[in-house]
Amino acid sequence: MxxxxxxxxxxxxxxxxxxxxxxxxxxxxxxxxxxxxxxxxxxxxxxxxxxxxxxxxSPLYEPPSGEIESALFSLQAALGAGVLAYYFGIHRGRRQGEERARAQLDAAGKTAPDTVTRAASAGGEGSPEDAGQSTTGRV
Amino acid sequence: MSPVSQETGQGASTIHEVLERVCGAMHIAEGFLPPAHAIAWSVASAPFVVHGVRSLTREVREHPESTLLLGASGAFTFVLSALKLPSVTGSCSHPTGTGLGAILFRPPIMAVLGTITLLFQALLLAHGGLTTLGANVFSMAIVGPWAGYAVYRLLRRFGVPLMVTVFFGAFVADLSTYCVTSVQLALAFPDPSSGFLGALGKFGSIFAVTQLPLAVSEGLLTVLVMRLLVQSSKGELTRLGVLLSGKQNRTETETEVVAR
Structure with missing residues (x-):
């Protein structure tokens, strides 16, 4: 840790x-x-x-019991948590992809410098400096 | 608790049932505000929400890449307002989660995201309500975000570290929401002897004290999400003016904010 x-x-x-x-x-x-x-x-x-x-x-719809109500509340929390997890997951994946692309390029040497920019733009918005921290991005 | 003796009858909810909803959700329950109040709060909220929808569509059109973060801000509100937490007073309440979106995208956009959350709860959960939507939007989606954002901007101006400003922004957004709820209830139900102020004292002491530790929790959770965002989305945070890269940028974002 x-x-x-x-x-x-x-x-x-x-x-x-x-x-x-x-x-x-x-x-x-x-x-x-x-x-x-x-x-x-x-x-x-x-x-x-x-x-x-x-x-x-009075409300148009009322959950018929406490159980149904708590189910709907959990649904609300689950929806929210799902979207949040998707967000952080996709960004973590992008950074890892970038990192891997960079590592491959380093291994291949500096024969094709333009692929660096291509890999970086494919990786989305991440900048070179946050790629180094990607292992810290736990959700 | 013991059942309330007053029977309101006629198949409508008793005041006891209403209160369970009012206080369980901490939003004002369906039909609980007198019509004049319900209409007045709706009229007061509408322009903010309309303006918010405009800002939201502009933001999405100009920066399609921010859609995902917008969704995440809305999701944060969804999660936090579903979390009913025990508090020091021996009762439960839930945070609002509006501080994060207000700090990231400014309060007008949060007015829309908050309204969506309140609509979900009003339609599916019988928490809050359609007639009281205006009042609840005013407290949770307008005053909360603006108050939190104001504190955040103010502290940033004095060079307070980012995470401290985020904490207090979220803390104030949460707490001010329930202060407004207390004011709204006190306006609708002024105390017969001590009037508005007496009722405000009553509602305020119940809601605000319960909410205090929850506002701290909300502040901490917002800081947590902001830390994760700093790790994962530097580029976007810089564009939104939350992260500042160097002095040059700082003055730029500040003039941009003033210009907006």
């Missing part, structure tokens, strides 16, 4: 800790039903203020 990867792992660890600590420390224990939404207090706040409010429009 190089320094870059370590920092990235540390960032993830802190985020995970921020999510787990409230659970581990039992910060929801004072509630009847902990970790629902911020609704415990918000509910009292709103019903105190306006107990008779009636929603005047």
């Amino acid at each position: 190089n320094r870059n990867t370590k920092i990235n792992a540390l960032l993830l660890l802190v985020v995970a800790a921020l999510a787990v600590l409230p659970l581990a420390l039992g910060l929801g224990d004072h509630k009847e039903e902990p970790f629902t939404g911020a609704d415990g207090e918000a509910e009292t706040a709103i019903t105190e203020i306006e107990p008779d409010y009636k929603p005047w429009f």
